[in-house]
Each structure stands twice: as C-alpha cells, then as structure tokens.
Amino acid sequence: MAKKMTEEQARAYWHRNLALMLKLLIVWFVVSFGCGILLVDALNQFQIGGYKLGFWFAQQGAIYVFVVLIFIYRWRMAVLDREFDVEED
Amino acid sequence: MELQTLTYLVVGFTFSIYIGIAIWSRAGSTKEFYVAGGGIHPVANGMATAADWMSAASFIGMAGLIAYMGYGGSVFLMGWTGGFVILALLLAPYLRKYGKFTVPEFIGDRFYSRTARAVAVLCLIICSTTYVIGQMKGIGVAFSRFLEVDYNIGLLIGMCIVFFYAVLGGMKGITYTQIAQYCVLILAYTIPAIFISLQLTGNPIPQLGLGSTLASTDTYLLDKLDQMVMDIGFHEYTTDVRLSKLNMFAYTASLMIGTAGLPHVIIRFFTVPRVRDARSSAGWALVFIAILYTTAPAVAGMARLNLMQTIEPEPGQYLQYEDRPEWFRNWETTGLLEFEDKNNDGDMYYSANPQTNELVTVDPDIIVLANPEIAQLPNWVIALVAAGGLAAALSTAAGLLLAISSAISHDLLKGMIRPGISEKNELLASRVAMAVTIVGAGYLGFNPPDFAAGTVALAFGLAASSIFPVLMMGIFSSRVNKEGAIAGMLAGLGVTLFYVFQHKGIMFVASTAFLGDMPENWFLGIEPNAFGAVGALVNFAVAFGVTAVTQAPPAEVRELVQHIRVPAGAEAAVDH
Numbered sequence: 245m246a247k248k249m250t251e252e253q254a255r256a257y258w259h260r261n262l263a264l265m266l267k268l269l270i271v272w273f274v275v276s277f278g279c280g281i282l283l284v285d286a287l288n289q290f291q292i293g294g295y296k297l298g299f300w301f302a303q304q305g306a307i308y309v310f311v312v313l314i315f316i317y318r319w320r321m322a323v324l325d326r327e328f329d330v331e332e333d
Numbered sequence: 334m335e336l337q338t339l340t341y342l343v344v345g346f347t348f349s350i351y352i353g354i355a356i357w358s359r360a361g362s363t364k365e366f367y368v369a370g371g372g373i374h375p376v377a378n379g380m381a382t383a384a385d386w387m388s389a390a391s392f393i394g395m396a397g398l399i400a401y402m403g404y405g406g407s408v409f410l411m412g413w414t415g416g417f418v419i420l421a422l423l424l425a426p427y428l429r430k431y432g433k434f435t436v437p438e439f440i441g442d443r444f445y446s447r448t449a450r451a452v453a454v455l456c457l458i459i460c461s462t463t464y465v466i467g468q469m470k471g472i473g474v475a476f477s478r479f480l481e482v483d484y485n486i487g488l489l490i491g492m493c494i495v496f497f498y499a500v501l502g503g504m505k506g507i508t509y510t511q512i513a514q515y516c517v518l519i520l521a522y523t524i525p526a527i528f529i530s531l532q533l534t535g536n537p538i539p540q541l542g543l544g545s546t547l548a549s550t551d552t553y554l555l556d557k558l559d560q561m562v563m564d565i566g567f568h569e570y571t572t573d574v575r576l577s578k579l580n581m582f583a584y585t586a587s588l589m590i591g592t593a594g595l596p597h598v599i600i601r602f603f604t605v606p607r608v609r610d611a612r613s614s615a616g617w618a619l620v621f622i623a624i625l626y627t628t629a630p631a632v633a634g635m636a637r638l639n640l641m642q643t644i645e646p647e648p649g650q651y652l653q654y655e656d657r658p659e660w661f662r663n664w665e666t667t668g669l670l671e672f673e674d675k676n677n678d679g680d681m682y683y684s685a686n687p688q689t690n691e692l693v694t695v696d697p698d699i700i701v702l703a704n705p706e707i708a709q710l711p712n713w714v715i716a717l718v719a720a721g722g723l724a725a726a727l728s729t730a731a732g733l734l735l736a737i738s739s740a741i742s743h744d745l746l747k748g749m750i751r752p753g754i755s756e757k758n759e760l761l762a763s764r765v766a767m768a769v770t771i772v773g774a775g776y777l778g779f780n781p782p783d784f785a786a787g788t789v790a791l792a793f794g795l796a797a798s799s800i801f802p803v804l805m806m807g808i809f810s811s812r813v814n815k816e817g818a819i820a821g822m823l824a825g826l827g828v829t830l831f832y833v834f835q836h837k838g839i840m841f842v843a844s845t846a847f848l849g850d851m852p853e854n855w856f857l858g859i860e861p862n863a864f865g866a867v868g869a870l871v872n873f874a875v876a877f878g879v880t881a882v883t884q885a886p887p888a889e890v891r892e893l894v895q896h897i898r899v900p901a902g903a904e905a906a907v908d909h
Contacts (some may be wrong), residue, residue, distance in 0.1 A: 246726060249519065249899060249901075254784040254895060254898070254899060257677060257898075257899060258898050258899075260569075261898075265422050265423070265683070267770055268418075268422060269418075269422065271353075272415065272418045276411045276415050276584075276585065277582060277585065279584065280407060280411055280585075281407075281578055281581050281582055283570075283672075283767065284404075288571070288572065291492070292544065292546035293541075293553070294543070294544040294545060294546065294553030294554055294555045294556065295402075295555065296555075296571050299404055299555075299571045299572070300544070301631040302404060302407035302411060302412055303399075303404075303406075303407050303627075304408070304540060304627055305412070306411050306414070306415065307414045307626055307627055308411075308623070308627070309625055310415055310417065310418050310623075311616065311619050311620055313418050314417065314418060314421045314422075314612070314613075314616035314619055315534060315616045317421060317422055317611075317612060318609065318612040318613045318616055319611070319880050321426075321612060322609060325609070325900055325901075328589050329901075330610060330899050330900050330901035331609075331900070331901065332607045332609065332900055332901060
C-alpha cells in the first residue's frame with residue numbers, strides 16, 4: 245500500500261500527468277484532424293505503395309497511431325506512478 | 334452442403350456457446366451483476382469492450398458506407414477509433430479510481446446533487462434506448478435474411494436469446510459471452526476479406542492488399558478504382574470529400590467524443606481490478622477494434638471494384654440483365670438491390686447520372702453481407718458472415734441493456750426512491766428492469782419509428798453533447814458546480830435534439846436525399862449527424878458560464894476530485 249501523498253506531491257504528479265496527456269493529444273489531433281482532414285490534399289501528393297498519403301492517414305495510419313498512443317500513455321504513467329510511489333499492488 | 338442448412342448449423346453452434354457461457358457464469362451478487370465482480374483481466378475486458386462497442390452498424394453498415402462515400406467515409410474510421418484515445422487518457426482511469434457502479438452515480442456525487450444524477454439518468458436512457466432500437470432492428474433483419482423466417486419471428490428469437498443470457502448473467506455473463514462473440518465476429522469479418530484480397534491482388538493481408546497492384550498487372554488497385562468511378566461520372570474515390578472539410582471535422586469530432594461518452598462503453602472500465610488496468614484495457618479494446626476497422630476500408634474498396642467489374646466487365650461493355658449472377662437475383666428479392674432497364678437494351682448501365690443510371694438501388698447495407706457471394710466464396714464463409722453479424726448486434730444490445738437496467742435499478746430505485754433496498758431485491762429489480770427494457774425495445778423494433786436510420790448517429794450526438802462534457806469537467810475542474818453541470822447537460826442535450834429534429838426531414842428520407850435544398854439551411858454546412866460536437870461546445874460554455882455566477886462547490890467535492898486523480902488506494906468497485 246502506498247504512503248499518503250503531500251498536497252505538493254499530488255499537484256506535481258497531476259501536472260506531469262497533464263503534460264504527458266497534452267503531448268499525446270497533440271499527436272492524436274495531428275494524425276487525424278491534421279493529416280486525415282485539414283492537410284489531406286497536400287499529403288495526397290505523396291504515395292506509399294498504392295495509397296495516397298493523406299488517404300492512407302485517414303483510413304489506416306491514424307488508427308495505428310491511436311493504438312500506439314494509448315500504450316505509450318499506459319507505459320509512461322506506470323513509470324510516473326512508481327516515481328511518486330502511488331502504484332497499486 | 335446447402336447454404337441454408339450450413340447457416341442454421343453455424344448460427345446454432347455459436348448460439349449454444351453463448352448460452353452455455355451464460356449458465357456457467359451466472360451472477361450471484363449486485364457487484365457481479367453490475368461490474369462482473371471487478372475482476373476481469375484487461376485483455377479479456379478489452380476483447381469484451383470491442384464486441385460491446387462494435388455493433389451491427391460497424392459490422393454490416395460501415396464498409397458499405399465507405400464503399401459508397403470513398404474518402405468521405407473516413408469520418409467513421411477515425412471517429413469511432415479516435416474516441417478510445419480520449420477515453421483512455423481523459424476518462425477511464427479516473428472513473429475506475431472513483432470505483433462505483435454507474436455513470437450517473439459519479440455525476441451525482443461529483444456534482445453533489447440528486448437532480449444532476451436524475452438528469453444524467455435521463456440522458457443515459459435516451460441515448461442508450463435510441464441505440465438499442467437500431468440493434469434490435471439489425472437482429473430482426475439478419476435473422477429474416479439468413480434463416481428465411483419472418484422479420485417479426487426473427488426479432489422474437491433475438492429477444493429471447495438476449496433475454497436469456499443478459500438477465501441471467503448480468504455483466505459477468507455478458508462479459509464472457511462478448512469475448513466469444515468477438516471471436517466469431519472478427520473471424521467472420523476478416524476471412525472473406527483475406528480471400529478477396531488474395532483474389533484481387535495476391536496479397537493475403539487486406540490492409541496491404543488495398544495499397545497493392547492488381548494481380549498480374551502494374552496498376553494499383555486504388556488507381557484502377559479511381560479511374561473506374563470517374564469514368565462513369567462519380568468523384569474520384571480517394572479524394573471524395575463529404576460535403577466540406579469543416580463538416581468532416583465536426584463529424585469526426587462528434588463520433589469521437591460520442592464514443593467516449595457512451596455509458597455502456599464507460600461502465601466496462603469499472604470491471605477491471607486496478608486503475609492501470611483501465612488504461613491498458615482501453616488500449617487492448619482499440620487493438621481488437623482496429624483489426625476490424627483497418628480491414629473495413631479494404632473490404633469497401635474491393636467490394637466497390639468487384640461490383641463495378643461485375644456490371645461492366647470491359648470498358649463500355651455492360652452485363653446483360655439476363656446473365657446476372659445468382660447473388661444479384663437473391664438480393665433483388667429483398668428490394669435492397671434494384672435494376673430498371675430505362676432504355677430497354679437489356680444492358681445493365683451504371684452511372685453517376687440519375688437520368689440514365691439503371692442500377693437504381695444499391696443499399697450500402699448489403700455490401701458486407703453480399704461481398705462473399707460477389708467474390709464467389711464457399712458457402713461456409715457466407716454462413717459465418719451471418720453468424721458474425723448476429724454476434725455484433727447481440728453483444729451490443731446486451732451491453733446497452735445492462736447500462737439501462739443499472740441506471741434504473743441502481744440510480745433511480747436504490748439511489749433516489751428506496752435507498753434502504755436489500756441487495757437481493759436490487760438484483761431482482763435490475764433483472765426486472767432489464768426484462769422490461771428488452772420488451773420495450775422489442776416493441777419499438779416490431780414497429781420501428783421512422784428514425785431507425787438516424788438513431789445510431791442520434792445516440793452518438795446525444796452522448797457527445799450531454800454525458801461526455803460533464804464527466805470531463807467533473808475530473809479536470811474542481812470548480813464546476815452543480816448548477817453549471819445541470820445547465821450544461823440540459824443545454825447540450827437540448828441544442829442537439831433541437832437541431833436534429835429541425836432537420837429530421839432530411840434524415841428520414843433515404844441517404845440520397847442529401848441533395849435536397851435543406852443543406853443550405855444547415856448551420857455552417859454541418860449535417861445533423863455531425864452536430865454532437867457543437868452540442869458539446871455549448872455544454873462546456875454554458876457550464877462554465879453558470880458556474881462563474883453561482884456558488885463554488887463544497888470542500889468535500891474538491892477532495893473527491895483530488896482523490897480520483899491519483900491511482901493509489903483504488904479499491905475494487907464498491908457499493909456505498
């Protein structure tokens with residue numbers, strides 16, 4: 245069982261969590277709304293295999309990135325939980 | 334073997350598995366009934382969440398819509414998967430830490446108000462019920478098509494099956510059954526896709542096949558498809574924007590936050606043992622969903638190509654109606670596929686021009702079901718697809734029914750009307766509530782209201798505009814108070830409902846009616862299905878505005894918010 249956190253520690257933990265979240269959500273936004281919708285025409289000038297790049301992001305790439313993002317969050321938060329000693333048993 | 338016999342065998346076999354699991358995993362306590370005892374492994378929970386989440390709309394409807402919309406169909410792909418990122422980062426871990434049974438319970442505690450809880454129950458019941466009607470209809474249609482029984486009898490069989498395992502097993506039975514249903518539906522979706530990808534491109538992986546060259550040529554499949562649809566006057570497949578970029582943006586956002594706000598998906602994260610399991614559970618759910626969602630664009634593109642090559646085998650040379658294949662005849666009898674020989678030459682002429690186009694009806698919903706027949710795959714694959722469609726519809730219906738019954742028995746009955754109710758009676762009440770809900774949803778399924786087609790989108794818009802914003806504000810702000818939350822929920826729900834009803838006329842006519850003059854009246858050109866995103870913004874704005882001019886929440890609420898933000902000391906989901 246973890247020890248009780250001080251208020252300061254709790255605030256620091258929360259801010260680290262928010263900073264991580266923000267970074268990941270920026271990537272989330274860029275691959276879907278960015279590459280998949282807003283910038284799609286520019287990206288479509290490039291190809292990977294038979295896919296136009298923008299089309300690929302919208303129908304394939306964004307989904308793969310989403311999966312990776314969640315697992316990165318899980319991994320980084322596990323590290324953070326250990327650092328602040330708020331891990332569950 | 335006869336297709337009919339095979340279908341009975343495969344569907345019968347999968348159903349006996351579901352029922353067997355239900356008997357083996359009967360729920361004995363309210364905790365087992367609502368949150369499966371809080372002891373489901375995250376990978377298993379991810380699989381169950383995937384089945385819960387992917388409904389008949391994902392399995393049967395989505396690929397057909399993409400085949401028809403091309404690039405514009407990407408809103409479904411990104412919207413319905415991107416929501417899990419929001420869920421995993423912004424909601425699931427904190428709601429798990431809070432550790433109660435239902436979504437309205439959290440809203441009631443965080444906003445220290447029974448009224449807030451009651452409003453949340455109202456939002457939940459409205460959006461889950463609209464969703465469940467769509468599933469019931471899907472079950473009825475699938476049964477009637479594949480078992481060749483009357484639609485009403487099909488629906489009745491479906492109701493009995495759901496009744497049996499959801500009422501008996503509660504969340505525990507539902508979770509284990511959904512794992513089996515996931516396996517059935519993902520096999521049923523990917524096996525035909527692999528066969529078709531192999532046939533067309535020689536690459537067995539559909540995700541790669543769609544980006545490959547056609548077998549024994551140098552032409553990319555997508556280039557060929559673009560060429561073919563443009564030749565007959567459609568917009569290029571890979572760049573066909575849905576109405577406008579802004580509309581696609583709003584549509585995607587609406588589906589994403591709707592996903593994160595759907596109560597039957599959120600309660601799944603109450604079933605895992607720890608906060609970090611809630612984080613990984615969302616990740617696993619998305620892995621299992623992504624298998625289907627990255628296959629869907631391949632199914633869509635290849636089905637469109639196959640369909641067009643069947644109709645026009647050589648450029649300018651059309652198939653004679655007399656020579657139409659067996660599957661075409663089968664689907665003609667359902668009325669979902671229609672041919673009209675406008676110039677009486679016997680040719681099947683397919684074009685974007687409604688004046689001369691002779692393929693007058695191609696319902697997008699038949700694409701996935703007809704796909705194995707179009708590609709001439711063996712009968713057992715077709716039987717498997719039928720079982721998969723039923724698994725998708727049944728698993729989602731069960732999850733929705735559980736969310737509704739727990740809101741009624743736990744939030745309304747125990748939380749407000751009779752707080753002293755014993756666990757045994759609460760369990761009985763939730764089973765009765767579920768039974769009543771099934772009968773109610775079944776009744777609406779027998780007499781589907783006009784809005785059947787728009788119900789799923791409506792459910793998402795309502796979840797996005799009412800439930801998601803208050804949950805987020807409840808976690809990320811300790812300042813938003815009960816007045817703000819109640820006003821926000823009602824404003825978000827109200828604006829979305831108002832907009833959808835105002836334009837109801839459009840949604841009720843077949844999808845082709847989008848060319849009517851109504852789009853000019855749309856707010857910034859945003860279609861009603863995409864309006865949940867705007868409703869959510871209204872919800873946030875109203876909540877913050879009202880909070881600013883009313884009293885700050887009490888100190889206990891600030892403590893509750895601090896408490897849910899840190900994982901340590903997360904007990905298993907507990908009752909008061």
